Amino acid sequence: xxxxxxKPLIVAFCCNWCSYAGADLAGNNRLAYPAxxxxxxxxxxxxxxxxxxxxxxxxxxxxxxxxGCHPGDCHYTSGxxxxxxxxxxxxxxxDYLGIERERTRVEWVSAAEGAKFAAxxxxxxxxxxxxxxxxxLEDLRCKK
Amino acid sequence: xxxxxxxxxxxxxxxxxxxxxxxxxxxxxxxxxDYDVTPAVFQTAEELxxxxxxxxxxxxxxxxxxxxxxxxSDEKVLVFLKPCDTYSxxxxxxxxxxxxxxxxxxxxxxxxxxxxxxxxKSAEGIASITEDSDKIVxxxxxxxxxxxxxxxxxxxxxxNCKSKKHTAYxxxxxxxxxxxxxxxxxxxxxxxxxxxxxxxxxxxxxxxRCIRCNACRNVCPACTCEKCVFDNPASGLExxxxxxxxxxxxxxxxxxxxxxxxxxxxxxxxxxxxxxxPLHLLNRKFIKDIDNxxxxxxxxxxxxxxxxIVDYTTEDLEPNEAVERGDDNA
Amino acid sequence: xxxxxLANLDALFAAIAAEETxxxxxxxxxxxxxxxxxxxxxxxxxxxxxxxxxxxxxxxTENLMDFKVEGKSIEIIDTRKECEDFVIFGVRACDxxxxxxxxxxxxxxxxxxxYKNRRDHGVIISMACTRPAETCFCQTFGIDAAAPxxxxxxxxxxxTLYLDAKTEKGETLLAxxxxxxxxxDTSAVEAQQALIRExxxxxxxxxxxxxxxxxxxxxxxxxxxxxxELSQSCLGCGxxxxxxxxxxxxxxxxxxxxxxxxxxxxxxxxxxxxxTRMAHGNNRLTQVERFRQRFMHKLVYYPTNNDGLFSCxxxxxxxxxxxxxxxxxxxxxTLGGKDNG
Numbered sequence: 001x002x003x004x005x006x007k008p009l010i011v012a013f014c015c016n017w018c019s020y021a022g023a024d025l026a027g028n029n030r031l032a033y034p035a036x037x038x039x040x041x042x043x044x045x046x047x048x049x050x051x052x053x054x055x056x057x058x059x060x061x062x063x064x065x066x067x068g069c070h071p072g073d074c075h076y077t078s079g080x081x082x083x084x085x086x087x088x089x090x091x092x093x094x095d096y097l098g099i100e101r102e103r104t105r106v107e108w109v110s111a112a113e114g115a116k117f118a119a120x121x122x123x124x125x126x127x128x129x130x131x132x133x134x135x136x137l138e139d140l141r142c143k144k
Numbered sequence: 145x146x147x148x149x150x151x152x153x154x155x156x157x158x159x160x161x162x163x164x165x166x167x168x169x170x171x172x173x174x175x176x177x178d179y180d181v182t183p184a185v186f187q188t189a190e191e192l193x194x195x196x197x198x199x200x201x202x203x204x205x206x207x208x209x210x211x212x213x214x215x216x217s218d219e220k221v222l223v224f225l226k227p228c229d230t231y232s233x234x235x236x237x238x239x240x241x242x243x244x245x246x247x248x249x250x251x252x253x254x255x256x257x258x259x260x261x262x263x264x265k266s267a268e269g270i271a272s273i274t275e276d277s278d279k280i281v282x283x284x285x286x287x288x289x290x291x292x293x294x295x296x297x298x299x300x301x302x303x304n305c306k307s308k309k310h311t312a313y314x315x316x317x318x319x320x321x322x323x324x325x326x327x328x329x330x331x332x333x334x335x336x337x338x339x340x341x342x343x344x345x346x347x348x349x350x351x352x353r354c355i356r357c358n359a360c361r362n363v364c365p366a367c368t369c370e371k372c373v374f375d376n377p378a379s380g381l382e383x384x385x386x387x388x389x390x391x392x393x394x395x396x397x398x399x400x401x402x403x404x405x406x407x408x409x410x411x412x413x414x415x416x417x418x419x420x421x422p423l424h425l426l427n428r429k430f431i432k433d434i435d436n437x438x439x440x441x442x443x444x445x446x447x448x449x450x451x452x453i454v455d456y457t458t459e460d461l462e463p464n465e466a467v468e469r470g471d472d473n474a
Numbered sequence: 475x476x477x478x479x480l481a482n483l484d485a486l487f488a489a490i491a492a493e494e495t496x497x498x499x500x501x502x503x504x505x506x507x508x509x510x511x512x513x514x515x516x517x518x519x520x521x522x523x524x525x526x527x528x529x530x531x532x533x534x535t536e537n538l539m540d541f542k543v544e545g546k547s548i549e550i551i552d553t554r555k556e557c558e559d560f561v562i563f564g565v566r567a568c569d570x571x572x573x574x575x576x577x578x579x580x581x582x583x584x585x586x587x588x589y590k591n592r593r594d595h596g597v598i599i600s601m602a603c604t605r606p607a608e609t610c611f612c613q614t615f616g617i618d619a620a621a622p623x624x625x626x627x628x629x630x631x632x633x634t635l636y637l638d639a640k641t642e643k644g645e646t647l648l649a650x651x652x653x654x655x656x657x658x659d660t661s662a663v664e665a666q667q668a669l670i671r672e673x674x675x676x677x678x679x680x681x682x683x684x685x686x687x688x689x690x691x692x693x694x695x696x697x698x699x700x701x702x703e704l705s706q707s708c709l710g711c712g713x714x715x716x717x718x719x720x721x722x723x724x725x726x727x728x729x730x731x732x733x734x735x736x737x738x739x740x741x742x743x744x745x746x747x748x749x750t751r752m753a754h755g756n757n758r759l760t761q762v763e764r765f766r767q768r769f770m771h772k773l774v775y776y777p778t779n780n781d782g783l784f785s786c787x788x789x790x791x792x793x794x795x796x797x798x799x800x801x802x803x804x805x806x807x808t809l810g811g812k813d814n815g
Contacts, residue, residue, distance in 0.1 A: 088466035098344025416797035
């Protein structure tokens with residue numbers, strides 16, 4: 001009997017200048033990370049509105065990760081500093097509502113860190129896979 | 145019982161109308177029952193004498209009404225503000241939502257307001273309610289008179305009153321109070337101390353009762369967008385089909401998040417909720433976290449302050465550390 | 475007329491629930507709600523449930539149909555299920571009348587089959603109100619709290635519940651419960667009715683009159699200047715419309731699930747800025763107009779289209795729940811001056 005392995009759906013918001021380039025580098029260097037990670041490119045990590053994250057969960061994501069330039073390296077000088085405060089407050093709120101804290105993460109990945117990008121994704125995917133399906137922020141209407 | 149009498153408010157407002165300082169007055173209007181009070185605009189001394197009310201049910205915060213009211217004419221508007229209302233007033237000024245020059249603020253001390261739901265739970269068929277220092281006497285339709293401790297009927301936001309000090313006024317009736325050392329974060333800490341499963345169950349029970357009437361948003365002095373994303377069909381977020389597992393969480397998380405750093409913790413959201421959902425516990429969680437992560441900050445304590453959500457330092461803690469820090473504080 | 479001792483009430487509920495789903499008002503920390511009866515559940519004595527029983531026939535959100543899109547083909551999926559029989563116990567006189575108000579909208583041609591399905595399967599057991607509240611004004615609309623309508627009408631005294639079947643549905647159900655109940659005369663009920671009527675006459679809103687309102691009065695009230703003052707502090711929230719047992723406006727929304735479409739019917743509120751928005755924009759641009767719409771609908775438009783029947787039943791929920799305490803009683807007293815002083 002064949003058991004289908006549970007594969008989580010991960011949405012990764014990546015900043016155009018650092019993390020998206022980091023993902024590119026991971027690809028160029030043939031560093032493997034699971035295909036379950038769907039990357040959405042944003043101009044800056046601070047473009048990520050909290051509704052994007054909730055909407056991703058609604059539409060079936062099991063985990064959401066936001067990747068931006070390292071603090072101090074933002075292409076727009078301070079965008080990621082705002083991201084850091086916003087996400088600190090949002091993640092804390094999600095935790096307060098009893099939503100598993102491991103489903104959300106922020107990582108700083110530079111354009112040179114292809115290896116870090118792949119390692120981060122591998123780690124995040126296995127963490128979320130261990131949690132199983134997102135049941136607490138799901139929208140039953142969107143279930144197949 | 146409130147320290148200042150109704151007549152003092154009527155006299156003050158009538159005098160300011162008479163000498164032309166103000167053109168109209170925003171105050172509380174008498175209704176059908178003793179607990180039934182409506183925010184209203186008064187134009188004449190006769191109306192004030194007849195209908196103005198100042199009692200333990202004047203919870204409504206007038207700050208948000210000033211946005212529309214100040215645009216109606218060139219005359220000044222007189223507004224009565226309780227200490228907690230003045231924080232919303234300052235916050236709206238910080239956001240340039242109305243012209244300060246067009247408002248004449250009279251600060252009124254507040255002894256705390258009663259929770260109508262608590263009153264109705266204590267007595268069926270309320271014929272009248274009278275205040276007698278620290279007692280409330282409720283005359284009922286069928287069970288005679290009931291005497292209750294005033295303290296037992298206070299609204300939650302007043303039990304945990306954060307300040308008796310007016311942060312803005314042109315004139316003050318009575319004595320000003322102090323900022324209080326309240327226990328307002330205790331309930332938040334109690335939820336933080338629960339297990340994730342318990343927290344989820346707690347909020348699922350509360351938020352699933354939401355009927356999406358939008359009263360919490362519409363009354364909120366911090367919610368002043370001309371067009372809310374939840375009303376805009378083009379936003380992709382508007383959805384009237386409530387009662388699903390997801391929509392209420394989306395709405396309430398975003399509602400609370402949108403007022404982070406601007407919410408003064410006035411408690412109007414919880415007061416107006418027809419389903420008695422403790423919505424202030426969402427806003428207060430954000431306030432507690434801000435105090436905890438970025439240093440104490442009280443929105444509306446002064447005009448022009450910069451909220452922590454639109455500020456940063458290079459040493460801020462990381463989002464995933466922030467969540468873990470919650471564990472230590474629970 | 476039949477009676478049963480209150481000590482046997484649980485047996486009565488168990489007997490009903492054995493064959494039909496039984497709903498009754500139950501107390502919670504945050505007010506009374508209709509909930510399914512199960513062993514140990516007790517009947518609330520509250521007058522009003524927080525949400526009205528219109529939910530049973532006209533739920534806040536209802537999936538009308540699904541569409542499945544694959545390539546260029548669209549499959550339409552009927553999501554309807556035949557409703558099973560259910561009983562609602564303890565419905566107050568005002569709420570029972572609200573079903574008639576809804577019926578006239580949903581059961582007139584073209585019949586709303588979703589609504590009819592639920593209506594056909596529901597049996598309503600009403601309950602007289604011995605302790606009306608200060609916010610009650612059902613008598614203004616000719617409703618008698620001492621003698622509610624319904625399939626079976628109940629009167630509860632200190633130790634006994636009296637049941638009287640008024641319709642065929644009610645008789646069938648009562649016949650099924652005959653082993654638990656016994657035949658009795660009407661004297662106890664008549665005594666209670668006299669007490670209720672005496673109490674109703676003394677309520678603070680007992681003299682509120684709707685006589686100035688009614689069919690074909692649109693022009694008399696539409697342009698009244700008082701609307702502006704009445705609506706000036708309205709927040710534009712939907713509380714009054716959503717707790718109202720007779721508000722029946724709805725919107726139909728298509729929800730994109732990512733792999734198909736779900737078509738929902740959901741309650742709408744005339745207090746909302748997007749209400750009845752059309753391609754050309756919105757036809758009620760200010761809160762004055764939206765506010766006026768709600769009360770004109772209750773007191774003038776609905777009666778105009780429905781033989782003079784008002785679409786307010788005086789349950790008092792909006793009086794209790796409006797965040798700023800503006801309500802239909804104040805509107806009637808302000809505009810219908812002749813009999814309301």
